[in-house]
Amino acid sequence: GESVGLHLPTLSVQEGDNSIINCAYSNSASDYFIWYKQESGKGPQFIIDIRSNMDKRQGQRVTVLLNKTVKHLSLQIAATQPGDSAVYFCAENIRGYGQNFVFGPGTRLSVLP
Amino acid sequence: KAGVTQTPRYLIKTRGQQVTLSCSPISGHRSVSWYQQTPGQGLQFLFEYFSETQRNKGNFPGRFSGRQFSNSRSEMNVSTLELGDSALYLCASSLTGAAGEKLFFGSGTQLSVL
Numbered sequence: 744g745e746s747v748g749l750h751l752p753t754l755s756v757q758e759g760d761n762s763i764i765n766c767a768y769s770n771s772a773s774d775y776f777i778w779y780k781q782e783s784g785k786g787p788q789f790i791i792d793i794r795s796n797m798d799k800r801q802g803q804r805v806t807v808l809l810n811k812t813v814k815h816l817s818l819q820i821a822a823t824q825p826g827d828s829a830v831y832f833c834a835e836n837i838r839g840y841g842q843n844f845v846f847g848p849g850t851r852l853s854v855l856p
Numbered sequence: 857k858a859g860v861t862q863t864p865r866y867l868i869k870t871r872g873q874q875v876t877l878s879c880s881p882i883s884g885h886r887s888v889s890w891y892q893q894t895p896g897q898g899l900q901f902l903f904e905y906f907s908e909t910q911r912n913k914g915n916f917p918g919r920f921s922g923r924q925f926s927n928s929r930s931e932m933n934v935s936t937l938e939l940g941d942s943a944l945y946l947c948a949s950s951l952t953g954a955a956g957e958k959l960f961f962g963s964g965t966q967l968s969v970l
Binding site: 834849 | 860862887898900906911912948950953955956959
Protein backbone atom coordinates (compact mmCIF):
# COMPACT_ATOMS: atom_id res chain seq x y z
CA GLY A 744 0.00 0.00 0.00
CA GLU A 745 2.71 2.52 -0.77
CA SER A 746 2.91 5.17 -3.39
CA VAL A 747 5.98 4.59 -5.47
CA GLY A 748 5.20 6.16 -8.82
CA LEU A 749 7.85 5.48 -11.38
CA HIS A 750 10.61 6.06 -8.85
CA LEU A 751 10.07 6.71 -5.18
CA PRO A 752 12.81 8.88 -3.68
CA THR A 753 14.71 6.98 -1.02
CA LEU A 754 16.60 8.30 1.95
CA SER A 755 18.96 5.97 3.79
CA VAL A 756 20.22 7.01 7.22
CA GLN A 757 22.23 5.37 9.94
CA GLU A 758 20.39 4.45 13.13
CA GLY A 759 20.79 7.27 15.62
CA ASP A 760 21.38 9.96 12.98
CA ASN A 761 18.89 12.70 12.17
CA SER A 762 16.72 12.43 9.05
CA ILE A 763 15.41 15.24 6.90
CA ILE A 764 12.63 14.51 4.43
CA ASN A 765 11.68 17.23 1.99
CA CYS A 766 8.47 18.03 0.15
CA ALA A 767 7.62 20.65 -2.46
CA TYR A 768 3.95 21.49 -2.35
CA SER A 769 1.95 22.62 -5.31
CA ASN A 770 -0.48 25.36 -4.36
CA SER A 771 0.42 28.71 -2.82
CA ALA A 772 -3.15 28.89 -1.45
CA SER A 773 -2.59 25.79 0.71
CA ASP A 774 -2.83 26.75 4.35
CA TYR A 775 -2.66 23.49 6.26
CA PHE A 776 -0.16 20.66 5.96
CA ILE A 777 0.18 17.19 7.45
CA TRP A 778 3.03 14.69 7.43
CA TYR A 779 2.05 11.03 7.33
CA LYS A 780 4.02 7.83 7.81
CA GLN A 781 2.93 4.70 5.98
CA GLU A 782 4.31 1.29 6.79
CA SER A 783 3.87 -1.66 4.49
CA GLY A 784 0.33 -3.01 4.56
CA LYS A 785 -1.01 -0.15 6.67
CA GLY A 786 -2.80 3.11 6.12
CA PRO A 787 -1.10 6.50 6.50
CA GLN A 788 -0.45 7.39 10.12
CA PHE A 789 -0.67 11.03 11.26
CA ILE A 790 2.69 12.35 12.48
CA ILE A 791 2.50 16.13 12.76
CA ASP A 792 0.70 19.07 11.21
CA ILE A 793 1.39 22.76 10.66
CA ARG A 794 -0.68 25.74 9.59
CA SER A 795 0.47 28.39 7.17
CA ASN A 796 0.72 31.04 9.90
CA MET A 797 3.61 29.08 11.42
CA ASP A 798 7.16 28.39 10.23
CA LYS A 799 8.04 25.59 12.61
CA ARG A 800 6.32 23.08 14.82
CA GLN A 801 7.85 20.46 17.07
CA GLY A 802 6.56 17.13 18.27
CA GLN A 803 8.15 14.18 19.95
CA ARG A 804 11.40 13.59 18.01
CA VAL A 805 9.91 15.30 14.95
CA THR A 806 10.00 18.87 13.67
CA VAL A 807 8.20 20.28 10.65
CA LEU A 808 9.49 23.39 8.87
CA LEU A 809 7.42 25.41 6.43
CA ASN A 810 8.86 27.83 3.89
CA LYS A 811 5.96 29.49 2.12
CA THR A 812 8.20 31.61 -0.08
CA VAL A 813 9.47 28.58 -1.98
CA LYS A 814 6.52 26.29 -1.17
CA HIS A 815 8.67 23.83 0.71
CA LEU A 816 8.00 21.61 3.66
CA SER A 817 10.44 19.45 5.57
CA LEU A 818 10.18 16.80 8.25
CA GLN A 819 13.08 16.32 10.60
CA ILE A 820 13.32 13.13 12.65
CA ALA A 821 15.80 13.15 15.49
CA ALA A 822 17.77 10.06 16.50
CA THR A 823 16.25 7.91 13.76
CA GLN A 824 15.26 4.43 14.85
CA PRO A 825 14.60 1.21 12.87
CA GLY A 826 10.89 1.65 13.53
CA ASP A 827 11.00 4.89 11.56
CA SER A 828 11.55 2.96 8.33
CA ALA A 829 8.50 3.68 6.18
CA VAL A 830 7.22 5.87 3.36
CA TYR A 831 6.57 9.46 4.38
CA PHE A 832 4.03 11.70 2.66
CA CYS A 833 3.32 15.38 2.93
CA ALA A 834 -0.26 16.46 2.33
CA GLU A 835 -1.58 19.98 1.64
CA ASN A 836 -5.05 21.35 2.16
CA ILE A 837 -6.64 24.53 0.90
CA ARG A 838 -9.20 26.42 2.96
CA GLY A 839 -12.61 25.92 1.41
CA TYR A 840 -11.77 22.52 0.01
CA GLY A 841 -12.79 20.50 3.05
CA GLN A 842 -10.98 17.23 3.38
CA ASN A 843 -9.57 17.28 -0.16
CA PHE A 844 -5.90 16.86 0.65
CA VAL A 845 -3.31 16.74 -2.11
CA PHE A 846 -0.56 14.27 -1.33
CA GLY A 847 3.05 14.32 -2.44
CA PRO A 848 4.59 11.25 -4.09
CA GLY A 849 6.25 10.10 -0.87
CA THR A 850 9.79 9.39 0.28
CA ARG A 851 10.98 6.01 1.44
CA LEU A 852 13.11 6.20 4.59
CA SER A 853 15.44 3.26 5.24
CA VAL A 854 17.21 3.09 8.57
CA LEU A 855 20.50 1.23 8.47
CA PRO A 856 21.70 -0.67 11.57
CA LYS B 857 -10.59 5.00 21.34
CA ALA B 858 -10.86 2.76 18.28
CA GLY B 859 -9.41 4.07 15.04
CA VAL B 860 -10.93 4.13 11.59
CA THR B 861 -12.09 0.63 10.69
CA GLN B 862 -12.36 -0.62 7.12
CA THR B 863 -13.80 -3.88 5.87
CA PRO B 864 -13.00 -6.08 4.14
CA ARG B 865 -9.23 -5.97 4.25
CA TYR B 866 -8.82 -7.67 0.88
CA LEU B 867 -11.09 -8.17 -2.11
CA ILE B 868 -10.68 -9.92 -5.42
CA LYS B 869 -13.16 -9.16 -8.18
CA THR B 870 -13.36 -9.60 -11.93
CA ARG B 871 -13.90 -6.96 -14.58
CA GLY B 872 -17.47 -5.80 -14.90
CA GLN B 873 -18.45 -6.67 -11.36
CA GLN B 874 -19.29 -4.14 -8.69
CA VAL B 875 -17.93 -3.83 -5.18
CA THR B 876 -18.92 -2.18 -1.90
CA LEU B 877 -16.41 -1.16 0.73
CA SER B 878 -17.26 -0.21 4.28
CA CYS B 879 -15.80 2.30 6.72
CA SER B 880 -16.51 3.10 10.36
CA PRO B 881 -14.99 6.44 11.46
CA ILE B 882 -13.45 7.24 14.80
CA SER B 883 -16.17 7.62 17.40
CA GLY B 884 -17.44 11.20 17.35
CA HIS B 885 -16.09 11.96 13.90
CA ARG B 886 -18.74 13.00 11.46
CA SER B 887 -16.74 13.55 8.29
CA VAL B 888 -15.61 10.59 6.20
CA SER B 889 -13.36 10.87 3.17
CA TRP B 890 -12.24 8.25 0.69
CA TYR B 891 -8.91 8.09 -1.12
CA GLN B 892 -7.49 5.79 -3.76
CA GLN B 893 -3.83 4.79 -3.58
CA THR B 894 -1.99 3.26 -6.55
CA PRO B 895 1.73 2.94 -7.32
CA GLY B 896 1.34 5.09 -10.41
CA GLN B 897 -0.91 7.90 -9.16
CA GLY B 898 -0.24 7.91 -5.44
CA LEU B 899 -2.97 9.01 -3.06
CA GLN B 900 -5.93 10.68 -4.73
CA PHE B 901 -9.06 12.15 -3.18
CA LEU B 902 -12.33 10.47 -4.18
CA PHE B 903 -15.02 12.20 -2.11
CA GLU B 904 -16.04 13.36 1.33
CA TYR B 905 -19.28 12.91 3.26
CA PHE B 906 -20.68 14.83 6.17
CA SER B 907 -24.15 14.48 7.69
CA GLU B 908 -25.08 11.93 5.03
CA THR B 909 -24.31 14.40 2.23
CA GLN B 910 -21.48 14.40 -0.26
CA ARG B 911 -19.66 17.64 0.32
CA ASN B 912 -16.60 17.40 -1.91
CA LYS B 913 -15.73 15.25 -4.88
CA GLY B 914 -12.47 14.46 -6.63
CA ASN B 915 -11.87 13.83 -10.28
CA PHE B 916 -13.14 10.26 -10.64
CA PRO B 917 -15.79 8.83 -13.00
CA GLY B 918 -19.38 8.31 -11.92
CA ARG B 919 -18.72 4.59 -11.44
CA PHE B 920 -17.31 5.61 -8.08
CA SER B 921 -19.99 6.52 -5.58
CA GLY B 922 -20.54 6.54 -1.88
CA ARG B 923 -22.95 7.20 0.88
CA GLN B 924 -22.98 7.94 4.57
CA PHE B 925 -25.41 6.72 7.18
CA SER B 926 -26.88 8.55 10.16
CA ASN B 927 -24.29 6.93 12.46
CA SER B 928 -21.51 8.42 10.24
CA ARG B 929 -20.50 5.03 8.86
CA SER B 930 -19.81 5.18 5.16
CA GLU B 931 -19.77 2.87 2.17
CA MET B 932 -18.07 3.27 -1.16
CA ASN B 933 -19.26 1.54 -4.30
CA VAL B 934 -17.48 0.95 -7.58
CA SER B 935 -19.57 -0.35 -10.45
CA THR B 936 -18.46 -2.00 -13.69
CA LEU B 937 -14.97 -2.66 -12.37
CA GLU B 938 -11.97 -2.11 -14.62
CA LEU B 939 -8.46 -3.48 -14.27
CA GLY B 940 -7.24 0.02 -13.46
CA ASP B 941 -9.46 0.13 -10.38
CA SER B 942 -7.05 -2.22 -8.62
CA ALA B 943 -5.81 -0.15 -5.71
CA LEU B 944 -5.73 0.36 -1.98
CA TYR B 945 -8.88 2.24 -0.99
CA LEU B 946 -8.43 4.30 2.13
CA CYS B 947 -11.06 5.79 4.35
CA ALA B 948 -10.27 8.72 6.61
CA SER B 949 -12.25 10.56 9.22
CA SER B 950 -12.19 13.90 10.97
CA LEU B 951 -14.42 15.67 13.46
CA THR B 952 -16.36 17.96 11.14
CA GLY B 953 -14.37 17.94 7.91
CA ALA B 954 -13.53 21.61 8.20
CA ALA B 955 -10.42 22.76 6.39
CA GLY B 956 -7.41 22.58 8.66
CA GLU B 957 -8.69 19.62 10.63
CA LYS B 958 -6.61 16.55 11.37
CA LEU B 959 -7.39 13.62 9.11
CA PHE B 960 -6.98 10.03 10.37
CA PHE B 961 -6.82 7.01 8.08
CA GLY B 962 -7.84 3.39 8.33
CA SER B 963 -5.71 0.50 7.10
CA GLY B 964 -7.53 0.34 3.79
CA THR B 965 -9.16 -2.25 1.56
CA GLN B 966 -6.87 -3.78 -1.04
CA LEU B 967 -8.94 -4.35 -4.17
CA SER B 968 -7.63 -6.53 -6.97
CA VAL B 969 -9.54 -6.61 -10.25
CA LEU B 970 -8.77 -9.59 -12.49
